Amino acid sequence: MSTQAKVAVGGVAVGVILLWLLPFWAALLVMVGVPAVAYLTLDSSQRRRLRRVGRKQIGR
Numbered sequence: 001m002s003t004q005a006k007v008a009v010g011g012v013a014v015g016v017i018l019l020w021l022l023p024f025w026a027a028l029l030v031m032v033g034v035p036a037v038a039y040l041t042l043d044s045s046q047r048r049r050l051r052r053v054g055r056k057q058i059g060r
Contacts, residue, residue, distance in 0.1 A: 018027035042050065 015027070015031050018030055021027075022030070039047070039050075
């Protein structure tokens with residue numbers, strides 16, 4: 001199993017646990033907010049690199 005697949009499975013597991021423990025709106029805020037904050041903390045060159053890699057994978 002690839003590293004990206006492990007991260008995806010872990011993310012789904014955390015999402016299900018949050019939905020079970022928290023109200024829907026709070027779980028949704030955590031699941032959307034954490035990746036958004038992580039993206040915003042990247043440097044502009046890191047953001048460009050991330051977008052470039054994402055486009056390459058989509059074009060496969």
